[in-house]
Amino acid sequence: MASAQPSQPNLREFDADDILCDPKSSIVGSGSFGVVLVGKHKSLNKLAVKVLECHGGEQTKERFKNTAMEELGKLQTAQTENVVRTYGWLTLSCGMGIVMQYYEGGNLKDFLLNNRITKGIPLRLRQLVETADGIAFIHNLPGQKLVHNDIKPENILLTKDLHAKLTDFGSAKLAATTGSTTVRLPATGEKIQFTALYTAPEKLKKVTIRPKKEHDVYGYGLVIHMSLSCEEPYPPTEINTLTNAIINGERPDCDAIDDLKAGLENNDKGAVEVMEEEMKRCWEHDPTRRPDITEVRDKFQSLVDAQNPSAILEQVTNAVRQMDLKVERPAENQLVPIRQFSPRDKTFLTTNESSRPAVNIDLPSTSRDRPAGQSSRPQVMEAANGVTSSQQQGIISGQFKVL
Numbered sequence: 001m002a003s004a005q006p007s008q009p010n011l012r013e014f015d016a017d018d019i020l021c022d023p024k025s026s027i028v029g030s031g032s033f034g035v036v037l038v039g040k041h042k043s044l045n046k047l048a049v050k051v052l053e054c055h056g057g058e059q060t061k062e063r064f065k066n067t068a069m070e071e072l073g074k075l076q077t078a079q080t081e082n083v084v085r086t087y088g089w090l091t092l093s094c095g096m097g098i099v100m101q102y103y104e105g106g107n108l109k110d111f112l113l114n115n116r117i118t119k120g121i122p123l124r125l126r127q128l129v130e131t132a133d134g135i136a137f138i139h140n141l142p143g144q145k146l147v148h149n150d151i152k153p154e155n156i157l158l159t160k161d162l163h164a165k166l167t168d169f170g171s172a173k174l175a176a177t178t179g180s181t182t183v184r185l186p187a188t189g190e191k192i193q194f195t196a197l198y199t200a201p202e203k204l205k206k207v208t209i210r211p212k213k214e215h216d217v218y219g220y221g222l223v224i225h226m227s228l229s230c231e232e233p234y235p236p237t238e239i240n241t242l243t244n245a246i247i248n249g250e251r252p253d254c255d256a257i258d259d260l261k262a263g264l265e266n267n268d269k270g271a272v273e274v275m276e277e278e279m280k281r282c283w284e285h286d287p288t289r290r291p292d293i294t295e296v297r298d299k300f301q302s303l304v305d306a307q308n309p310s311a312i313l314e315q316v317t318n319a320v321r322q323m324d325l326k327v328e329r330p331a332e333n334q335l336v337p338i339r340q341f342s343p344r345d346k347t348f349l350t351t352n353e354s355s356r357p358a359v360n361i362d363l364p365s366t367s368r369d370r371p372a373g374q375s376s377r378p379q380v381m382e383a384a385n386g387v388t389s390s391q392q393q394g395i396i397s398g399q400f401k402v403l
């Protein structure tokens with residue numbers, strides 16, 4: 001679990017020719033700022049790159065870069081065991097990329113909503129402890145406390161052993177400082193609603209309110225809800241109606257949690273009762289009544305400590321088998337430097353035909369676009385070794401769907 005000290009790695013600049021991607025399976029996620037790609041680096045092996053797209057004149061680009069570097073600085077400050085490991089950045093013609101460790105398990109939302117996976121209570125508890133631990137770390141940094149400001153299941157990544165890592169730091173700040181002309185902000189009502197689901201009522205009432213720890217605790221309450229119910233918090237509702245309902249005290253219903261409890265015994269049932277109690281404390285309407293995240297973490301940790309560790313390991317093994325992570329090994333000549341990625345077209349362009357999209361990708365923007373139980377992740381790419389950028393000149397063709 002928790003490491004008390006930040007590891008403070010030095011962030012470095014990467015060359016966009018040194019990270020190679022398989023154009024057919026490199027997009028591993030998408031969110032409000034663009035896409036996340038998996039690629040291979042000669043010394044660090046598999047990496048994830050979050051592409052932050054920026055359009056506009058030189059001044060806008062400079063301002064965007066400063067904000068993105070500020071974001072990276074926050075990520076560096078937040079480096080601890082349960083926060084995504086960040087290595088540095090790279091510059092692309094369309095903007096820049098944040099270079100991080102790649103996590104094979106996808107995000108917590110896709111995991112919880114995948115009904116083909118059996119999810120034991122001890123395993124879910126462990127993920128909640130790890131998430132709370134990441135939040136507690138940033139909330140208690142000496143001197144410069146950080147507020148994540150966008151706690152939700154999509155922003156929690158899973159390792160191949162299903163350990164949780166907090167990610168997507170300060171996107172809300174990025175959105176606020178760069179404005180809609182410089183970065184791609186959520187454009188549709190659905191995307192905004194998507195975020196509103198996890199936003200504290202006092203912030204929904206006044207979006208410009210200063211970020212506070214209590215907002216993260218509220219979002220964490222909704223994470224507990226999804227962890228227990230394995231459902232979206234609210235049925236599809238028109239954005240203004242939903243926002244007003246949350247402001248007026250509406251919270252997700254607990255029918256699925258009641259059903260869960262009815263099928264459990266002893267330890268697990270007792271644990272779910274405590275989790276439900278904490279969930280309700282975290283999403284209290286009055287922010288001053290919400291608990292400190294460390295208190296919740298410690299409570300959940302004591303529940304994990306009461307479990308048999310081998311039971312958790314068994315649950316991990318079963319769940320990973322059911323997730324069926326396929327590993328693709330593309331031929332060396334299929335790999336393309338990340339420099340050739342065009343976020344606007346979600347396409348890798350060939351170097352000699354850079355104005356024409358060579359591969360079209362039909363990308364689901366959120367988990368809501370997919371049938372229940374289907375993951376957003378494409379098959380996991382296992383990159384081949386030793387490919388130089390000069391080998392990546394061929395034309396890539398064909399059309400495919402990201403699974």
Ligand SMILES: Nc1ncnc2c1ncn2[C@@H]1O[C@H](COP(=O)(O)OP(=O)(O)O)[C@@H](O)[C@H]1O
Pocket residue numbers: 028029030031032033034035036048050084100101102103104106107154155157167168171
């Ligand atoms: N390091 C990573 N390893 C694996 N998948 C990732 C990684 N970072 C992000 N993703 C995937 O991409 C999605 C969007 O990433 P995120 O950082 O939340 O971007 P946004 O700011 O656009 O929401 C995540 O929900 C996850 O599915």
Ligand SMILES: [Mg+2]
Pocket residue numbers: 031032154155168
């Ligand atoms: Mg996100």
